[in-house]
Each structure stands twice: as structure tokens, then as C-alpha cells.
Amino acid sequence: MISKQVSYDAEISGYIEKNKAKKMKGVKAKELMLWPPVNEIVVDDPPTGKVHFKSLGGITKTFPVQAFAAGQ
Template sequence: MSVVTEEIKAKAEFYQGDQLCQEKSKELLKEILLPNGLLPLKDIEECGYVRETGFVWLKQKKETTHKFQKIGKLVSYATEVTAYVEQHRIKKLTGVKTKELLIWVTLNEIYVDDPPAGKITFKTPAGLFRSFPVTAFEVEEEAKEVKEAVEVKEV
């Protein structure tokens, strides 16, 4: 059963469709100063953001597993991912797990220390945590697009 009720949707900036939700999720990550590749979801059906509380959700057609190549970690995203966001931080995260050794571990908080070039830390409900370079979660395609736009302006 979904945590996202019609009452929550009524208060939210609400979007449907994969392409629009991909754009909006990247915009949100940029707005709260987190790396743009943190939510590599596929086939997103809907997403929403309640600004007054910071509550966000993303619903995708099926569970997705993504490997962050720069750190060699597998992360699983459920069909529904929810959280509360603020600057440099995602709290009360649901629907995200990471593989440590042979088991999947639930994550419930993500935050950046010493932004923008610092470390990004992932915490579990048990208080265990692991930190990585922020750059491991940045999508390079956007950096290329920005570079190309700058080159076009210079010509």
C-alpha cells in the first residue's frame, strides 16, 4: 500500500511521466545541493514534492537495481521511494537498500558533509554508516552538456 495519499498529492507539486519526473528529480537534487545521479530510477510513473514539509516521493513501474561504478556499490530502489528533504540532506528515506557483503541493508538517511566537494554519507536505521566522495554520484552527461554550452557561447 502506498504512503502517498490523495490528501498529500493535493498539497504537492505533482508530476507524471518518466521524462518529466526525471527532470524534476534532478532539479530537486540540485536545489537541495545533493549529487544529480543519486536517484537513477527508470520508468518513473509519478513524482511529487510537498515544499512545506519537504516530503517527496517517486513511483516507478518496477524495482530497479543500479551499480554506482565509481565505488562499485549496488543499490536497489523499490517501486516507491519516499523521503523528507532539506539542504544537503535526505531523511526518513524509504525504498532504498544497498548491498554490503552478502546482504541488502536498508538506508534511511543521506547527507553531505563539507559541501560541495566533501563526502556523502549513507546511514542505516541501526546507525551504521558509510561515506564516499560526492563525485561518485554525479552524472557526467550533464557536465558535458554544460561544457558544450559554454563552448558554443565562446564561438
């Protein structure tokens, strides 16, 4: 289980490609005392079981894909 605070605007936008959501707007994740925007989400291909969340500020967080499975 992942314990992260996430904030969503009333409207979320971005572009979807294979294994990727990029140029996202409207999603922020708390990191220490800051709320950097999540700019990109990437699922590894070939699959390594990792999901990467990237911000414009250079912060990248990686989590196991199992943490996002139904029932988790």
C-alpha cells in the same frame, strides 16, 4: 567510481532538507551479504567533499561527492 549494488522499490519516500534526505523508505544497499535499508543521505555543510549514507542498523558509508558527478 563506486561499485555498490543498490535496490529501489517501486515507490521511494522520505523528507528533504538542506543537504539531507531523511526517513527514507524504498532504498537498500548491499553490504556484505545483507541488504540494509538506506535511511538517510547527508552531504556535508560546510562542504568537505563527502556524502554519507546511513542505515537504521548503524551502518554508515561515506563516499567522495565527485563519485556522483555527471559522467562518472
